[in-house]
Amino acid sequence: MYDLDPAGTVVKLQKFCKAARDAGHHWAWSDTCCIDRPDVVEFDVSHHSMFIWYHRSALIIVYLSDVPSSSKSGALANSAWNTRAWSIPELLAPKVIIFYQADWTLYLDDRSRNHKEPVSIIQELEHSTGLNARALLAFRPGMRDAEEKLQWASTRVTARDEDVAYSLFGIFGIHIPIIYGEGRQKALGRLLTGDHSPFGRHHGP
Structure with missing residues (x-):
């Protein structure tokens, strides 16, 4: 990794691996390059496993590319990362999370071992x-308070409409097929009912 030319995404991966190593870890996994997206099976498994992987990890590193060094409190809230639907499981699942600014310095220069500890953050x-x-510090997946959980993702940015629902797989603790093209409402309907069918539930003869 460190022998590669430091350009583009490679720089981010090199910095990420260094941050993980400096934190005392010998292995690191990044969704930037560790998911073979053209592989439909791997893509599906990764989507459904992401929450569990985050939860079982020793550390989650979040890189805030649009937060400059020496930023003041509030920069994290205004970061593009904080507008994405997929950021919800990244935030709720892990026990330990560290935020890095654009130059790979610690957010607010906070040197806590876990950025879920400082009251300000x-x-x-x-x-x-x-x-x-309570949810940020000790979230438990499940169907309880479904409406509130849907609100968490309802206004967030996704590359595809269905991802508003798919990003909540781990939040709801549910496993349903990924069917891009079904539309946002059908995806949300299947999420709430646990329906595995691409056509939704059918009632009557």
Whole structure:
């Protein structure tokens, strides 16, 4: 990795691996390059496993490419990362998370071993995401409070409409097929009913 020319995405991966190594870890996994997206089976498995992988990880590193060094409190809330639907499981699942700024310095120069500990960062996340501190610190997946969980993702940015629902697989603790093209409403309907059919539930004869 470190022998590669430091250009483009390679630089990010090199910095990511260094941050993981400096934190005392010998192995690192990045969704930037560790998912073979053209492989339909691997892509599906990765989508459904992401929450569990995040939860079981020793550390989640979040790179805020649009947050400059020496930023003030509030920069994380305004980051593009904080607008994406897929950021919700990245934030809720892990026990330990560290935020890095664009130059790979620690957000707010906070040297805590876990950025879920400083009150200032938790309050910033609470205000910007609508998630309460209890969920941020000790979230448990499940169908309970479904409406509130849907609201977490409803206004967030996704590459595809269906990802509003698919990003919540781990949040709801549910496994349904990924069917791009079914549309946002059908995907959300299947998420809430646990329906594995691409056509939705059918009632009557």
